[in-house]
Amino acid sequence: MVNPLEGSAGVNGHRVADESLLNDEKSMLGNDPGGMLRATASAGAQVRETAALAAEVDLSMLADEGRPRAVVVAGIGTAGLTGNILSTVAGPRCPVPIIGHRSAGIPGWVGAADVVIAVSASGRSPEALAAAEAAARRGARLVAIGNPDSELEAMAERARAPFIGVPRRAPARATLWGLAVPVLLAGRALGLVKVTEADIAETATRLDADAERCRPGADSFVNPAKALALGLAGSVPIVWGSSPLATVAARRFADTLAANARYPAMAGALGEAGRGRVGLLDGVFGGLAEGSRDIFADPDDEDEAVTRLRLVVFRDGGLNPEDDADEPVAVEERRADAIQTLADRRGVRCDVLTAEGGSTLERLASLVAVPDFASLYLALAHGLDPMAVPAISEMKELSNPMPEGLS
Numbered sequence: 163m164v165n166p167l168e169g170s171a172g173v174n175g176h177r178v179a180d181e182s183l184l185n186d187e188k189s190m191l192g193n194d195p196g197g198m199l200r201a202t203a204s205a206g207a208q209v210r211e212t213a214a215l216a217a218e219v220d221l222s223m224l225a226d227e228g229r230p231r232a233v234v235v236a237g238i239g240t241a242g243l244t245g246n247i248l249s250t251v252a253g254p255r256c257p258v259p260i261i262g263h264r265s266a267g268i269p270g271w272v273g274a275a276d277v278v279i280a281v282s283a284s285g286r287s288p289e290a291l292a293a294a295e296a297a298a299r300r301g302a303r304l305v306a307i308g309n310p311d312s313e314l315e316a317m318a319e320r321a322r323a324p325f326i327g328v329p330r331r332a333p334a335r336a337t338l339w340g341l342a343v344p345v346l347l348a349g350r351a352l353g354l355v356k357v358t359e360a361d362i363a364e365t366a367t368r369l370d371a372d373a374e375r376c377r378p379g380a381d382s383f384v385n386p387a388k389a390l391a392l393g394l395a396g397s398v399p400i401v402w403g404s405s406p407l408a409t410v411a412a413r414r415f416a417d418t419l420a421a422n423a424r425y426p427a428m429a430g431a432l433g434e435a436g437r438g439r440v441g442l443l444d445g446v447f448g449g450l451a452e453g454s455r456d457i458f459a460d461p462d463d464e465d466e467a468v469t470r471l472r473l474v475v476f477r478d479g480g481l482n483p484e485d486d487a488d489e490p491v492a493v494e495e496r497r498a499d500a501i502q503t504l505a506d507r508r509g510v511r512c513d514v515l516t517a518e519g520g521s522t523l524e525r526l527a528s529l530v531a532v533p534d535f536a537s538l539y540l541a542l543a544h545g546l547d548p549m550a551v552p553a554i555s556e557m558k559e560l561s562n563p564m565p566e567g568l569s
């Protein structure tokens with residue numbers, strides 16, 4: 163095994179991924195002292211728990227004044243992604259615009275006719291707090307979602323707005339489902355999404371089943387997350403989604419690859435990539451790198467000096483009824499087939515994940531669960547603690563104003 167490298171700042175790790183680090187369950191868990199694998203495996207439980215917690219909160223006042231003019235979902239990072247989830251589950255026919263807002267406060271036009279959903283796992287992000295405060299000041303309907311006994315809860319209380327508490331047991335990025343379900347249920351109370359109890363139960367069951375397939379004790383032959391992680395090791399991942407739903411999952415994967423595994427990943431919609439970024443397949447990290455590969459070389463002894471793209475295509479599975487989608491399903495499917503052909507012609511390796519499940523929510527879960535685990539296994543294969551985020555803390559420290567008297 164290669165010696166771990168020490169970055170000049172930040173965390174320790176191995177530059178080259180080492181599969182053997184994923185083989186011994188006990189030592190692997192020791193390399194995950196914060197319990198990110200365990201927290202990620204709780205996704206199904208988070209869905210059930212927060213659906214029950216949300217059911218105890220009276221959300222009827224949200225709908226009292228009728229359909230809002232617009233809904234703003236305010237939050238940053240993982241909390242911000244819940245806005246994309248709400249809007250994708252609501253679908254293109256949603257009669258009310260759903261706008262994600264990721265900077266402090268709320269847009270200038272928000273007023274009494276609108277609803278603000280302020281989301282923060284910690285209950286103290288300046289973005290969500292400023293949004294809740296501004297919503298209350300401008301008379302917009304407010305619902306707040308996040309850590310109980312937090313500033314956000316206090317703010318909701320002062321504004322007499324409903325608050326859905328999401329127990330905080332792990333970093334925000336491992337609490338996606340705990341945050342997303344209350345956001346969806348607030349959307350349902352507003353009449354914007356059709357999420358049934360059965361959809362929620364089936365989504366939770368699927369997340370449990372995927373956690374079981376991706377469990378630390380299952381080796382890479384049977385564990386799809388370890389296999390995905392090892393395939394991505396050493397590459398520059400590009401994650402493209404075939405539909406709006408698949409694109410939300412693609413963005414989530416890029417977020418977890420960056421935060422957990424510290425991999426630079428590019429994510430986006432295949433429709434848009436096909437008009438521009440698809441050119442990457444012909445570039446230095448694409449076809450040009452593949453062309454230089456020695457076909458007689460031992461596949462286990464790859465030339466590690468060459469960095470290559472690795473494509474991950476998330477396919478929606480073609481279940482959208484034609485009249486409810488942005489684009490006909492056939493177009494999405496053809497495009498997803500086409501990108502695989504392009505990759506194949508250039509020798510760029512490509513993984514394909516296809517959504518499964520009956521409801522939009524379950525299909526989304528089926529594209530998020532395995533990649534979430536893959537981001538953790540990729541970190542662990544490099545000997546990186548997936549929870550430690552020194553660069554994020556350092557960034558906060560350096561960019562926050564000094565407390566008074568300490569300048």
Ligand SMILES: O=P(O)(O)OC[C@H]1O[C@H](O)[C@H](O)[C@@H](O)[C@@H]1O
Nearest residue numbers: 238239240241282283284287334
């Ligand atoms: O959900 P919150 O507690 O408001 O956190 C929002 C975001 O803030 C942090 O900077 C974390 O690095 C992110 O992972 C998190 O999603």
